[in-house]
Amino acid sequence: MTSNPALAANTKPWRDPAAKPFISIRNVTKRFGDFTAVDDVSLDVYRSELFCLLGGSGCGKSTLLRMLSGFETPTAGQILIDGQDMAGVPADKRPTNMMFQSYALFPHMSVEKNIAYGLLREGKSKAEAYERVGEMLKLVKLEKFASRKPHQLSGGQRQRVALARALAKQPKLLLLDEPLGALDKKLREETQFELVNIQETLGVTFIVVTHDQDEAMTLATRIGVMTEGVITQVGEPREIYETPKSRFVADFIGSVNLIEGKAGPAAPDLMRVETDDLGPVVVPPTAGLTQGQTVWLAIRPERVWLTREPRPDIANSVPGVVQDMGYVGHMSSYVVRLANGRLIRVTQANESRRDTPITWDEQVHVGFEPSDFRVLTQ
Structure with a gap:
């Protein structure tokens, strides 16, 4: 993260209060009968962003995408793209294109004909259309596959054809609904960087x-986390992960230990929280709390110390027993059972092959630095 505010504003316009959004979603609601799929959502997206709507099945993210594309009409609210109100603008007249999870390629057409189809339909000459097709094939590195049919391609190659076809018409906004969902894990990871x-x-x-x-x-440049039709938090990936604003976001993004407690007295640099699981814990002070208020302490597994002997330099430390563990090469994951039965998840890097690793049923100590806790109130 850059420390220069001016540079940050130029490269990340959402940090600049004066920046004009490219897409404005204002108090948008979508109802299907008695069911509210999207509930009073407001969101700004800036030009050249790669913005991700993240959430579980049925949270409303695809419905929001379909309203942007014009395939669904908002029940209430307003959508503006590049300053233009999209109310009443049909899907084929919007400066958008949409890429679906199924890719929807024409099986009887070659790769280049699939990409050219939309250009020819909108009246481009054959020469102009195929010049653009050549540019797109080069962009997605499929020049050698121009004459192949979709069934002769791998899943990753079909995904790139669909992307090239969606981009060929030069939309101002490309909407992608689970674009990598049909790929296996390794190919999915490789394709993510290609997409970026x-x-x-x-x-x-x-x-x-x-x-x-x-x-x-x-x-993503930024992520909007959705649940039950609302966006619960918007932020850069690091912000979403390190400083979640709710238990839902903390739990949905990665793995987390959530420990309930009561806010205790606060000093200028530390606050005490009384917990049943860890006893009294010291954490950074949080503004706006009252003594005795219920809070939840969120800490990521990689922030938890795991040692055979207690470390006196760690402010919060409790004993436990390794109940379970998993080795995945560069790291090991542990589940530690505390005396009261509470399970704590710990992740440690496997930094040295010469060390004797902690293993099942060992007596251990888990430790927590105060600054690694995130104090949540909801």
Whole structure:
């Protein structure tokens, strides 16, 4: 993260209060009968962003995307794209294109004909259309596959054809609904970086819908976390992960230990929280709390210390027993059972092969630095 505010504002316009959003979603609601799919959502997205809408199935993210594209009409609220109100503007007249999870390629057409189809339909000459097709094939590195049919391609190659077809018409805004959902894990991870490189090369604004937290963290300039039709938090990936504003966001993004307690007395630099699981814990002071108020302490597994002997330099330390563990090469994951039965998740890097690793049923100590806790009130 840059420390220069002026530079940050130039490269990350959402940090600049004076920046004009490219997309403005204002108090948008969508109801299907008695069911509210999107509930009074307001959101600004800036030009050339790769913005991710992240949430579980049924949270409203795809419905919001379909309203941007014109395939659904808001029940209430307003959507503006590049300053133009989209009310009454049909899908084919909007400066948008949409890429679906199924890719929807024409099976009887070659790769180049699939990409050219939309250009020819809108009246481009054959020469002009195929010149653009050549540019798109080069962009997605499929020049050698121009004459192949979709069934002769891998899943990753079909995904790139669909992306090239969506970008060929040069939309101002590309909407992608679970674009990598059909790919296996390794190919998905490789394609994520390809997608980012293509987006940065063209400078087109992307809005991506996904339920995959890792995918959103890898792709996005910013993430909007959705649940039950509302956006609960918007922020850069690091901000969403390190400083969640609620238990839902903390729990939905990655793995987290959530410990309930009561706010105790606060000093200028530390505050005490009384917990049943860890006893009294010291954490950074949080403004606006009253003594005795219920709070939740969120701490990521990689922030928890795990040692065989207690460390006197760690302010918060409790004994436990390793109940479970998993080795995944560069790191190990542990589940530690405390005396009262509470389970604490710990992740440690496997830094040295010469060390004797902690293993099942060992007596251990888990430690928590005060600054690694995030104090949540909701």
